[in-house]
Amino acid sequence: MGLFDLWRRRGKKKTEPAAKEESALYELEVYSGMRVEVTDLAGKLLFVAKLLNIRGAQAELHQYSETQLEQNIDPFRVNIRGYSDRDRKAIYLEGMIYPTPRHIWKVEALTLSKTKNDRAFFRLGTNLDATAAMFSGLEIGEKPCKLLNISVGGACVSSEYRYHEGDKFLLKVRLLKDRPESVMFCQVLRVVQRDESKTEYGCRFLELTEEDQEKITQNIFAAQRQKRALH
Helix, strand or coil: CCHHHHHHHHHHHHHHHHHHHHHHHHHHHCCCCCEEEEECCCCCEEEEEEEEEEECCEEEEEECCCCCCCCCCCCEEEEEEEEECCCCEEEEEEEEEEEECCCEEEEEEEEEEEEECCCCCCCEEEEEEEEEEECCCCCCEEEEEEEEEECCCEEEEEECCCCCCCCEEEEEECCCCCCCCEEEEEEEEEEEECCCCCEEEEEEEECCCHHHHHHHHHHHHHHHHHHHHHC
8 A cells, every 4th residue: 555545545534524514514504494393302392483593503493483481491402393395304403492582592502313204393183164265176166164284384174075186275264263364375285085075185385475374373373272271
């Protein structure tokens, strides 16, 4: 083995850890701007936020939901889960968080745990009257349906009326009696036949603005708190 070969081998060993660290940092940085849900280690949902300003293993969580948590607390470990449009997968992260003013949480020791084909967000189970309005096709017009569950990204409804994968409609539902009606533009992704008269439709929301998403998130959390208070 020549002296040049020996030097090249030694140099490669020295740069491998640095290359891995750089790759890991890049993986985290591409998820900046992602909407995420934050849970404690027992799986309890704490709040929904946007993951921003990732710098190495540090970041910020800008809280969306109305959940009020104790502000004078020591840093604690949480799981952070979101959805990557780039990878089309659920993203699982871990980190230590602590609160700062204006509903911003600082994150330290942020690490990427795994990516997985999975639902992106917490789903709230419901059984609410709703309507689905189509503007073309056999089921044109506003038809009654039931909202079975809802998340920030989509919903599941059941209906006596026939829809197909790819169909689009306006879903209207009042998640809480004291709040305005929510209106979401939906596309059918899955069709599940439960019996001869009822079919379930898994839908995703389309063309939601940041303000729309925030309103849906707040309504979901408010409905969740109300549901827990009744049990």
